[in-house]
Amino acid sequence: MTPQRIAVFGATGTVGSLLVDVLVKQGHQVRALSRKATARPDAEAVRFDFSQPSKLGAILEGVDAAYLLMPADSLNVIEYMGPVIRAAAERGVKVVFQSVMGVEANEADPYRQVELQLERSGVPYVILRPNWFSDNFHLMWSHDIRAGQLPLPAGTGETSFIDARDIAEAAAAALTTRQFDGQAFTLTGPQALSFANAAAVISRVTGRPLEYVALSEGAFILRMRDAGFDTPYAEMLAELFAAVREQWTATTTDGVQLLTGHAPRSFEQYAEERMKP
Secondary structure (H helix, E strand, C coil), rough: CCCCCCECCCCCCCHHHHHHHHHHHHHCEEEEECCCCCCCCCCCEEEECCCCHHHHHHHCCCCCCCECCCCCCCCCCCHHHHHHHHHHHHCCEEEEEECCCHHHHHCCCCCHHHHHHHHCCCCCEEEECCCHHHHHHHHCCCCHHHHHHHCCCCCCEEEEEHHHHHHHHHHHHHCCCCCCCCEEEEEEECCCEEEHHHHHHHHHHHCCCCCEEEEEEHHHHHHHHHCCCCCHHHHHHHHHHHHHHCCCCCCCEEEHHHHHHHCCCCCHHHHHHCCCC
């Protein structure tokens, strides 16, 4: 494999940090972009904030491909992603965009609008649409899990949770080969579980009790606001759980297998490897 220069946006995040590791191990030169520009010996750490698009020209100069994803704490999807796509198109930089599962069904969704902009940009691209991350359990919901209760508005809906390591490996394959250009892949785990079943798996692995508590959407929004999140962001999260309740996140796909050549990690494997004491 010919070494490439690859820019990874969100390089300190859940997927981005894992992706940098994969690419470095493969021998690629990585420009690791984040708001804090966390130093690391094996990659070029560069400070970047999506609210400063004027810096994109220098950041993408000399880059072969870029991994693009939204900051988890922002709703400015079109405002943040659009300038990157335009800057990439001006320089002929391939873009692999981490979108969201299911957005292809709604042309008005901001993520779908970005996908369409990327498809029309003229640059090589791949779109990845991952399902809910297994990693949310040891990251986003770690406090609740330590407290022994997981209060979420998911009802009895099921989700084919995906390990972020599989997303990173799929992203690396999309970035470093032309084989998948011009395609979109939905990425899921191998099996759909309810949040109650997922909690039971984690309880068994950790040896600590964990109860899933089905909240109403309104109660969840209030809880998020009490935790310091603003109302629009809390409402956005609540809308995501509506898809879970409607079983839209229960689908399984072969996306990980097609991109990486291996089956996706099961939720049980994730829990054993990432949550075991």
